[in-house]
Amino acid sequence: MRKPxxxxxxxxxxxxxxxxxxxxxxxxxxxxxxxxxxxxxDRNGQCVEANDNASKLIRMRRSALLRxxxxxxxxxxxxxxxxxxxxxxLGGEILDAEVRVRQKDSAPVRLRLRANALERDMWxxxxxxxxxxxxxxxxxxxxxGTNALLEEFFPLPWGNEDTxxxxxxxxxxxxxxxxQNDRIEVINPTFCKLLGYRSSEEIxxxxxxxxxxxxxxxxxxxxxxxxxxxxxxxxxxETRMIRQGGSTIDVETSFAHxxxxxxPALNLSINDITDRKELEKRLTDxxxxxxNVINSMVDALVITDLQGKVLDVNDEFQRFTxxxxxxxxxxxxxxPWVPEEDLRSYIGWLEKLRENNVLRDFDITWIRKGGERxxxxxxxxxxxxxxxxxxxxxxxxRDISERQASREELSRQLQRLQVLYDxxxxxxxxxxxEDIARxxxxxxxxxxxxxxxxxxxxxxxxxxxMTIYSVDTIGGKRVExxxxxxxxxxxxxxxxxxxxxxxxPLLELRDTVHQRVGSGNAPSDRSFASTMTVPMVSKQKTIxxxxxxxxKVKAYSDEHxxxxxxxxHLTGLAIEKAQLYQETIRKSQEIEARNKxxxxxxxxxxxxLKEPLISVEGYxxxxxxxxxxxxxxxxxxxxxxxVDSCSHMKHLIDDLLLLSRVSxxxxxxxxxxxxxxxxxxxxELQFSIREKKAQIVVQQNLPSVSAVDTxxxxxxxxxxxxxxxxxxxxxxxxxxxxxxxxxATTIFVRDNGIGIERAHFEKIFLIxxxxxxxxxYEGVGAGLTIVKKIIESHGGKIWVDSTVGQGSTxxxxxxxx
Amino acid sequence: xxxxDESLRILLIDDNHDHARxxxxxxxxxxxxxxxxxxxxxxxxxxxxxxxxxGGNIRPDLIFLDLNLPRLDGREVLRLLKSEEGxxxxxxxxxxxxxxxxxxxxxxxLGASSYVSKSSILDDVNxxxxxxxxxxxxxxKLPLRK
Numbered sequence: 001m002r003k004p005x006x007x008x009x010x011x012x013x014x015x016x017x018x019x020x021x022x023x024x025x026x027x028x029x030x031x032x033x034x035x036x037x038x039x040x041x042d043r044n045g046q047c048v049e050a051n052d053n054a055s056k057l058i059r060m061r062r063s064a065l066l067r068x069x070x071x072x073x074x075x076x077x078x079x080x081x082x083x084x085x086x087x088x089x090l091g092g093e094i095l096d097a098e099v100r101v102r103q104k105d106s107a108p109v110r111l112r113l114r115a116n117a118l119e120r121d122m123w124x125x126x127x128x129x130x131x132x133x134x135x136x137x138x139x140x141x142x143x144x145g146t147n148a149l150l151e152e153f154f155p156l157p158w159g160n161e162d163t164x165x166x167x168x169x170x171x172x173x174x175x176x177x178x179x180q181n182d183r184i185e186v187i188n189p190t191f192c193k194l195l196g197y198r199s200s201e202e203i204x205x206x207x208x209x210x211x212x213x214x215x216x217x218x219x220x221x222x223x224x225x226x227x228x229x230x231x232x233x234x235x236x237x238e239t240r241m242i243r244q245g246g247s248t249i250d251v252e253t254s255f256a257h258x259x260x261x262x263x264p265a266l267n268l269s270i271n272d273i274t275d276r277k278e279l280e281k282r283l284t285d286x287x288x289x290x291x292n293v294i295n296s297m298v299d300a301l302v303i304t305d306l307q308g309k310v311l312d313v314n315d316e317f318q319r320f321t322x323x324x325x326x327x328x329x330x331x332x333x334x335x336p337w338v339p340e341e342d343l344r345s346y347i348g349w350l351e352k353l354r355e356n357n358v359l360r361d362f363d364i365t366w367i368r369k370g371g372e373r374x375x376x377x378x379x380x381x382x383x384x385x386x387x388x389x390x391x392x393x394x395x396x397x398r399d400i401s402e403r404q405a406s407r408e409e410l411s412r413q414l415q416r417l418q419v420l421y422d423x424x425x426x427x428x429x430x431x432x433x434e435d436i437a438r439x440x441x442x443x444x445x446x447x448x449x450x451x452x453x454x455x456x457x458x459x460x461x462x463x464x465x466m467t468i469y470s471v472d473t474i475g476g477k478r479v480e481x482x483x484x485x486x487x488x489x490x491x492x493x494x495x496x497x498x499x500x501x502x503x504x505p506l507l508e509l510r511d512t513v514h515q516r517v518g519s520g521n522a523p524s525d526r527s528f529a530s531t532m533t534v535p536m537v538s539k540q541k542t543i544x545x546x547x548x549x550x551x552k553v554k555a556y557s558d559e560h561x562x563x564x565x566x567x568x569h570l571t572g573l574a575i576e577k578a579q580l581y582q583e584t585i586r587k588s589q590e591i592e593a594r595n596k597x598x599x600x601x602x603x604x605x606x607x608x609l610k611e612p613l614i615s616v617e618g619y620x621x622x623x624x625x626x627x628x629x630x631x632x633x634x635x636x637x638x639x640x641x642x643v644d645s646c647s648h649m650k651h652l653i654d655d656l657l658l659l660s661r662v663s664x665x666x667x668x669x670x671x672x673x674x675x676x677x678x679x680x681x682x683x684e685l686q687f688s689i690r691e692k693k694a695q696i697v698v699q700q701n702l703p704s705v706s707a708v709d710t711x712x713x714x715x716x717x718x719x720x721x722x723x724x725x726x727x728x729x730x731x732x733x734x735x736x737x738x739x740x741x742x743x744a745t746t747i748f749v750r751d752n753g754i755g756i757e758r759a760h761f762e763k764i765f766l767i768x769x770x771x772x773x774x775x776x777y778e779g780v781g782a783g784l785t786i787v788k789k790i791i792e793s794h795g796g797k798i799w800v801d802s803t804v805g806q807g808s809t810x811x812x813x814x815x816x817x
Numbered sequence: 818x819x820x821x822d823e824s825l826r827i828l829l830i831d832d833n834h835d836h837a838r839x840x841x842x843x844x845x846x847x848x849x850x851x852x853x854x855x856x857x858x859x860x861x862x863x864x865x866x867x868x869x870x871x872g873g874n875i876r877p878d879l880i881f882l883d884l885n886l887p888r889l890d891g892r893e894v895l896r897l898l899k900s901e902e903g904x905x906x907x908x909x910x911x912x913x914x915x916x917x918x919x920x921x922x923x924x925x926x927l928g929a930s931s932y933v934s935k936s937s938i939l940d941d942v943n944x945x946x947x948x949x950x951x952x953x954x955x956x957x958k959l960p961l962r963k
Contacts, residue, residue: 622839625846
């Protein structure tokens with residue numbers, strides 16, 4: 001058996017030495033060299049010869065093939081009409097049938113088997129592979145696929161004496177003609193049939209050019225001349241020929257230089273490729289359709305081989321990633337559009353394809369050619385050929401960056417909302433400015449990059465700023481900085497001053513950072529790439545400034561400014577509230593201290609006044625006792641006036657002393673039963689009550705209250721005494737009752753006395769206020785003041801309702817026990 | 818009870834001379850023959866008391882003590898009297914112009930036998946005397962009284 005290299009060698013030799021071959025040698029070499037798989041079988045159907053291509057097609061070594069019978073190699077379709085191949089050959093049938101060849105490890109191959117009878121009960125069997133369109137498409141598409149469509153007729157020197165070759169010539173499925181000087185000398189029936197003529201006489205003797213389409217003539221004659229000159233020509237080329245009636249036919253043509261009747265001639269074989277052209281056209285059409293579909297896809301498409309080498313991409317891929325088809329073609333993993341950190345998971349993803357033909361929704365990041373990152377959802381499909389073997393991977397990538405972006409935006413918004421919410425609830429609970437500033441910083445740090453953070457308070461009246469909180473990043477750690485300085489005058493050159501005067505946020509973004517050498521630690525001494533300064537405004541006044549700095553370039557956006565403004569607003573309100581609270585605390589402490597001072601003063605003064613008073617009274621009494629006889633009646637009267645005045649003054653002083661003592665007593669409160677207390681007080685006043693013939697009505701089951709026993713006693717005694725005192729009715733009537741509330745109990749003392757003008761409802765509680773002349777109603781005028789002070793020291797209120805001439809009702813509240 | 822009618826040796830400590838004078842007068846006015854020794858400051862009174870046993874000074878039966886004294890405060894005088902073995906047996910009656918609750922309570926805590934306000938003595942000395950007599954009556958049988 002000859003190897004292909006020898007075949008080529010032989011062809012070369014023939015080209016140069018155009019010696020006339022013996023017919024048998026010619027047949028043998030043509031048989032061997034032919035690209036058409038051919039066998040020769042004897043009458044028993046036994047293979048006696050096979051060429052290389054037959055051996056290749058059947059996938060059986062030639063030596064093995066020669067031991068086989070045709071029926072052992074080929075299978076007729078079932079049911080086979082007309083029996084086995086051998087019986088049909090013996091029956092003289094010219095066999096043209098579809099057969100199948102069983103091959104090891106793969107699907108049976110469909111073949112067209114044509115048998116032509118040679119001499120001596122020998123048959124020439126030629127084989128053509130029947131390609132199904134899908135397989136053809138695959139072969140056409142696949143660069144490495146062997147083009148099995150191509151078959152070739154073998155060139156054959158013509159000899160009348162050799163009937164074997166005549167039969168071969170006559171029955172060849174290829175059109176064959178011999179040209180000499182462009183004149184058609186001989187044709188076979190197939191040639192005749194292909195051109196649509198009935199007999200060879202209509203063709204033979206005519207010039208070849210008459211049968212060539214205008215578009216093919218030039219090329220054909222060019223090749224013709226090259227063959228004659230012994231130059232290389234394509235083995236096969238396409239020619240369009242004119243058939244009878246003017247229609248055209250596309251044929252595949254091959255030339256061979258031969259000797260015919262002692263002169264150089266061309267052996268021309270043609271093969272109808274109309275079907276193939278049609279198929280190719282359809283393929284081209286479907287391919288371009290497919291291409292259009294692929295390109296019109298809104299998703300990016302990447303087709304790779306099984307190793308991941310990119311075979312094709314669509315237009316969307318180019319638009320989406322910025323990589324052109326040319327750049328993408330042949331790219332291998334790692335692809336430039338898959339980020340390094342995602343590579344491992346991407347490969348893992350592809351490996352999963354071994355188990356699944358389709359993988360869906362793999363979220364991955366791609367990098368555009370410009371470096372921009374895009375979120376992508378990947379679907380990958382494994383494509384298999386007709387035999388079921390995987391051949392390609394198709395990746396479809398969808399841009400989900402918008403979806404991702406809106407999702408991220410949503411979560412950002414939520415986070416901001418959360419921060420504002422956390423901040424406002426945290427701030428509600430704090431009344432300490434530093435605490436508030438710290439909380440603000442902590443919350444702010446969750447949403448924006450912060451290297452330093454500062455809160456300054458601004459005093460508009462004094463035009464002073466004071467740092468109340470400062471955080472800096474030192475060695476990568478955020479550290480609270482001590483706030484050393486007190487208020488300082490506002491430096492107009494600082495951003496803070498600008499923000500204070502404009503009440504508008506200030507965003508300063510630099511592309512580069514100039515770090516000052518040897519600068520201090522204070523954030524204000526350094527310079528940052530990004531600085532945001534936002535005012536804290538309350539009631540149209542700038543109460544402070546919040547500033548954040550970051551060493552990152554463009555760390556803050558306008559959106560951040562809006563957020564920080566909201567935060568600064570909350571913080572401002574909280575700080576203001578805290579300051580108000582501190583101020584209130586300070587004032588109330590001040591008032592308390594002042595009250596205490598006043599009480600102490602009152603006490604000391606009263607006490608000091610009392611000392612000489614005791615002396616005056618004492619001497620007056622001594623004088624009255626020892627020198628009564630020395631004084632006349634008027635003198636004794638004067639002396640009595642001194643004693644009376646002393647007594648009055650003593651009462652005044654005692655009341656003042658009492659008043660100074662009742663203020664801070666709330667700590668000694670206990671549960672006091674009002675009914676017991678009333679009984680004691682009525683007993684104390686029994687003399688007056690009897691004297692005035694007063695009617696006292698006390699509500700049954702008076703409740704208990706939380707009070708200082710002795711003080712509440714003073715209150716009731718004073719109110720009852722007043723009710724008895726300020727009465728012009730023959731029978732004074734006094735009612736005492738109480739209503740219990742959850743917090744406070746309201747107690748009333750009602751009389752039918754002289755009543756109080758509405759204008760005096762407040763005045764009566766002021767110290768030493770008398771509405772009447774001294775001789776009308778005795779008393780120093782401190783009683784109700786003491787009552788009021790006691791009630792207020794218990795956290796209660798006292799008020800009066802009265803109608804002049806009808807009586808008054810005093811109400812007061814005291815904590816419920 | 819007979820002892821209550823006896824004249825007592827009373828040590829009076831009060832910085833206010835007028836008050837001291839009026840007090841002595843009020844006692845005398847009732848017809849009693851009490852013997853008053855008067856000091857207008859605490860230190861001299863304490864000095865005097867120190868010599869009662871050894872130096873011939875007569876030990877008083879009763880001490881009237883004002884609280885509001887210059888330099889050595891009445892409360893401090895009371896505390897010293899009650900901490901000294903020689904004086905702690907002598908009853909002390911606080912005679913003060915203050916009627917403040919805490920002053921009264923403090924006085925009793927420090928060992929005062931009674932507390933009377935100056936105003937009330939002026940108004941009526943009898944309750945004071947009754948107090949003294951009551952004390953005297955109950956204290957008569959105590960071994961301290963030599």
